Amino acid sequence: MMISEMWTPVLALMQQEAGGLSQRLTQPFTQAGTPSFLFLSAILFTVGVYGVLTRRNMIVVFMSVELMLSAANLNFITFARYWQTQGSEYAYNGHIMTIFVIVVAAAEAALGLGLLLALYRNRETVAADEITLLKW
């Protein structure tokens, strides 16, 4: 009895903690906070900018641009979800915008890759620092 009584609060605490732990373990996948997504989005965007600014290969630059677009999409979705919890009438604007961006990004990717191919056929390179036609 003593032993059982001795463990009771511990167990209760453990139960409580276990529930909290499981809650904490599942939380990111079910109801992670808005700030977390925003942070992720910011990190993605920064990585994209860094890639655009530093990589010589234009294809990688392109991919970095796609990263930046994804970051923007994530931002849209995050706020859409947030407004949904608030019961706002703006709840679906973010979704629509995201789909729109995806479509445009697809078109832009096709166009950009086409340009890159044409560029490569003409100049035999896709290095960003070797293409300085816009110099004065």
Add this chain to the structure above:
Amino acid sequence: MKLIALIPFFPLIGFVFNGVFAKRLGLSEKVIGGIACLMVAASFFCSVAAVYEFSHHAHDPKVIAEAKARQAELKARAEGARAEKAGMKAETKPEGHAAKTGEHGKSGHEAKGEHTGGHESVATPYTVTLFEWIPGGMLNYTLGNNAGKGGADFSVKWAYQLDQLSGLYIVFITFVAFFIHLFAIGYMHGDKSFHRFFAYLNLFMFMMLNLVLGANFLMTFVGWEGVGLASYLLIGYYLKKPEAGQASKKAFVMNRVGDFGLMLAMMAVFAIFGTLDYADVMAMAQAYPQETLGWASISFTTGAMTVIALLIFLGAAGKSAQIPLYTWLPDAMAGPTPVSALIHAATMVTAGVYLVARCNPIFQRSPTAMLTVAIVGVLTAFVAATIGITQTDIKKALAYSTVSQLGFMFLGCGVGAFVAGVFHVVTHAFFKAQLFLGSGSVIHGGSPSGHQQEMAYYGNFRKYMPITFITMMLSLLAICGIIPFAGFFSKDEILAKALHTPVFGHEIGLILYAVGLLTAGVTAFYMTRLMCLTFFGKERFLEGPDFQEGHGHHDDDHHHAPASKDFHPHESPLVMTLPLMVLGAFAVFAGFAGVSEELTGGALPNYIHHWLSPIVDSTFYPEKAVKGINSTEWILSIVSVVWAAAMMAVAFYLYAVKPELPAKLAATLKPLYTLSYRKWFWDEILDVHFVNVMKRFNTGAWGVDFLVDSVVNLFAWTTRATSVLIRTAQTGLMQNYVLVMALGVFLLMAGMGYTFFKEFIPGNAPKAVPTAPATSQR
């Protein structure tokens, strides 16, 4: 009469046809000349028909009543006192009865209709409007009686107006022009650009008819500029003659000086009367009082009419070659002779007289302007006549004679004898056109090249050219003023009116008369000299440069062999002599249309005077009824005839009987001779005082130009230097640009973020904020 708009358009058709198609169709000279003549002839017949119809129209009581009512209304409007109109009408009505003649006190015109009876003095212009040319909208009266009282619609119509003055002009213009066109067919025979010549002549006719038929100042101005253009083209017709090009430019530029005055006058007219239509302006001008004589009247506040009149006269002096703008006319003789006859003697140069006569109600309100016109006219007449004495070029001598006669016409207008001035225009058109055509015939037949104008190489041509000689003699008698030739009646009337002028005091009239009479004598002298040198004396035509080795023609680049010495001057063909004869006949008989009734006591009516009296405003100078034969007039006439005949005799003695005398005389009177031969140094004076001043001004303007350029260049160089610096930023590396853009966006975001969220930064919160707003709603 509705078809008066056709009158100018016949020559326009000729101009377009000859100018555009004649060369391409390869038409012969006869066809081209025939078309040109035909168009002018059509205009002439239309003019005669229109004037005939108009003479009935002008006597229609209904038309007269309407014209009077319209004039009264316009006059009331010009008085600018609609509210007081009723009161004024009551006041002026007795006056209207008191002043039995003229149009004074027109508001009482119902009563006056009976007074004037059959003799109407009201202008009854007949106007045809083709279309509205310049719809300009409302503009305010800024000068004159109505200043500040509303505005008028600036609407200029392409309209033609037939009245007594324009009717007279179109008839004699088209008549003289037809014969000059005919003459030109012979004179220009063999010319390389025959069609161009006739196209220009027809263009001139179109513009001249626009000038005289135009119903408003702007229409006249179109014609005014148009005849200037045609004159320019025709003076410079001989493209290979450098002096022709110079002369055409000189004529054009000097005319611009006058046109500037005319344009200012038009602006002033609109600012005062709110319209440019002649009929309206002249009726409204009658609401203005007579202004005082003197410098004080040259101002818009005290003498609006004086200013307008002087500006109009500046335009007239430019076109009609009066002092100080006359030097272009003698130089204009570089053009072909028919041009000199048509444009620079008979028609265009009389446009100034036309305009002054047309605007006589304005001029009559300004004794200052009248005195200016009279003095300028008589001085021009005298100066040009004295220059004419020593000219050796036959056409130049005639040109100075033209300038001199134009001076007479202006003298007539200036002393209030507008009818006499216009009458002299008509007679002068006949005899001077004849003289020019005669000289053309002499030039044509007097030398192998057909271009010899120096009288030094003429002499005794009466043997070879009898028709030219006889017809020119008739015109000589006309221009010298021998009774009963045309020039006598017109010139004598001008002189008589100058002596008895009602406009100024008797002393001024006497001086004007004396100078005019002196000039008439000089005219007789130099015209006789011209005839003697050409038709009498020793035969000198074999001494001309055509017979010298290696002479060059004006028209040809290559040199000719000397002409054969068995050359004889020859009479011109019929196509040239016929105009001479017809115009010569008119030089004899035209004068009978305007015989002064003071001479005949009314036995022979003064047709010109009766015809033109409606367009002359008689408010201030009512006509005196002619009471029988006036002996003073006869004495004046006899004096001038004897004087002219005496001068002719002297000239004949000097140049035909004793040809060695003139050279001696010239040597004795060297200063006078030089003064005349060098044209009173007028060109030199103009050079020193105007041309050189303008040149110096231009040199000064170059400094301004440099300054302005420097400022502009400074901006340009600054821009360039800056761009050299800044363009190094443009590396062409895409990632540079992206970096800069990203930095910019970062700075922008940072700035915005700071602005919007600064209160959330710890320690920076405003003190008064009670609670921080909630952030996450999780």
